[in-house]
Structure formats: C-alpha cells, structure tokens
Amino acid sequence: LAKTTQPISMDSYEGQEVNITCSHNNIATNDYITWYQQFPSQGPRFIIQGYKTKVTNEVASLFIPADRKSSTLSLPRVSLSDTAVYYCLVGGVGTGGFKTIFGAGTRLFVKA
Amino acid sequence: NAGVTQTPKFRVLKTGQSMTLLCAQDMNHEYMYWYRQDPGMGLRLIHYSVGEGTTAKGEVPDGYNVSRLKKQNFLLGLESAAPSQTSVYFCASRGDRAQPQHFGDGTRLSIL
Numbered sequence: 001l002a003k004t005t006q007p008i009s010m011d012s013y014e015g016q017e018v019n020i021t022c023s024h025n026n027i028a029t030n031d032y033i034t035w036y037q038q039f040p041s042q043g044p045r046f047i048i049q050g051y052k053t054k055v056t057n058e059v060a061s062l063f064i065p066a067d068r069k070s071s072t073l074s075l076p077r078v079s080l081s082d083t084a085v086y087y088c089l090v091g092g093v094g095t096g097g098f099k100t101i102f103g104a105g106t107r108l109f110v111k112a
Numbered sequence: 113n114a115g116v117t118q119t120p121k122f123r124v125l126k127t128g129q130s131m132t133l134l135c136a137q138d139m140n141h142e143y144m145y146w147y148r149q150d151p152g153m154g155l156r157l158i159h160y161s162v163g164e165g166t167t168a169k170g171e172v173p174d175g176y177n178v179s180r181l182k183k184q185n186f187l188l189g190l191e192s193a194a195p196s197q198t199s200v201y202f203c204a205s206r207g208d209r210a211q212p213q214h215f216g217d218g219t220r221l222s223i224l
Contacts, residue, residue, distance in 0.1 A: 034212050043116075043202050043215030044155070087154060101171070102147070102154035 004088045009107040018075045020106050022088030025069050033064060033071045036087045038105070044087060048073065075108075083110045114138050118203050118216035125193045125223045133188040133219050135203030143206045144186040145170075145213065146178060148199040155202060161186055193223045 005023040012018045024033070032051055036044035048055055050062040050071070061074040075082060085105040119134040135144065142163050147155035147170075157170030159178040167178045175197060177189045186205075190197060200220050204213040 032210060036212075041218070043204070043217050044213075045215070046212040049212050102156070104152075104154045 003101065004090055004103045006086075006088055006103060006106045008104065009109065011109045011111065012078055013111050014079055015077050018078050018082075018108060018110075020073045020075075020086055020088075020108070021070055022073070023070050024088070024090045027068050027090050031090050033062065033068075034089045035060070035062065035073045036089065038085045038087065044102075047086075078108075078110045080110050080112060083108060116203055116205055116214050116216035118201075118219050120219060121217070122220045123222070125190075125221065127194060127223060129193050129223075130189070130191050131193065132190075133201055133203075133221075135186045135188070135205075135216060137184055137186075137203075137205040137214070139205060139207065139214065140183070141205035141207045141214075142183075143208075143213075144180065145204040146176070146186065146188045147202045147204065148172065148197075149202060149218075150199050158188065158201075195223050197221065198223045 032049055034049040035047045037047050038044040048057055048060045048062045050064055052064050052068060055062045063072040085107050087102050087105040089102060117136045125131060145160040146158040148158055149155045156172050158172055158176050159167055159170050161167045161180040164180055164183040167180055179187045186203060198221060200218045202218050203216045206213045
C-alpha cells in the first residue's frame, strides 16, 4: 500500500487560496487519489478524487502531475468553516483487499 | 437519506465487558469498513468486508471481531474490552472500488 506524507498543519486567512500537497512515491498503477475533510466529532467527508491530471468540482481542485507521485488539493477562497483536518488517501482500485490507509492528515487553520 | 448509521453514539464500558457496535448502510454498498481514531491521529483500519458473508483483517484487528451476515449491516465486537480500546470508532461503506467511502458519525467508546 502506498504511504502518504502531508504537512502536519497549515495556517491561512479567509479569502485566500490554500494548496495542500501530498506525497505518495509508491503509488500503484491502479490507485486513485482521494481527499477527505474531517471536522471535530464527525466522520471524514469526501472532497475530491482523481487518477491523473486535474479534477475540479464545486468545492476544490485536485492537481496530479504526470508521474503521480504527489498531488495537490486546492481550496479556493477559504472561509473560517474550512478549518478542519484534510486527509490524502491512495489506494482502493486494484489493491488486494481494498484497504485504504489514512495518514495523520493536515490540520488547516483559517483565520479571520 | 440516512447513509451510514452507527449505533450507539456513546458508550462507557468496564474492563472485561463485551459489546457490539452496529453499522448500517442503506446505499446497497458492497464494501464496508471499521476504523478507530485516537486523539490527534488519523484513522486506522480494524476490519473490512468486501461483500455479504466476507470479512478481512485491517491494520489493527487484535481484540476485535466482525460479522457481515446481511449486506447492509457490519458489526464490530469487543469480546473483552480493554482500556487501550478507548477510542472513536468509525464505520464506512462504498459501492465499488473506484468510489469514495461514506462515513458514519462515529461511536465514542470509553473503557474504564
């Protein structure tokens, strides 16, 4: 299973764009990259998922370079309510047993 | 839609007691997972299931057992609870290997 490495924490201000990079050097050919958001006392919530290049939805963008050894979650114009822990996961498809490994995540603090 | 429902939400046990946590999903998902999350850490996979009647071990299976007798339910059992099992337990499900996981809101378990 591919191990992921993310910054432990990040600070930002309201209205700024936030980019969180995840390193996954051992990603397998069939692995997807998935990002989740978790607020205190809640379960993780799906944000975005991609395989290669760029994916965009209504809340975020995911940039994946050609070698797929890293990915960057981009949150445009963050607000105070975006303060949360963000997890990058790699795996799922093609992984024997369909396991997923959560790292420690990135704690994002958005200030007024 | 209910999504993933975990029962109970809170529980306090004494060392040596047993209990069962219930996870129910109404999305007809094949895959179901049990995680534990300790303070300040990411989620760790306990057991998972790739279909009705099947279960498999995750990262931290010791001290836990699971059953998937019905497709919509995934039960996590603690036969003899220990203080080290004090944690927040999350259940998740997903439809196929390319889809993200949907999480419940967690069960907060304290073992004295």
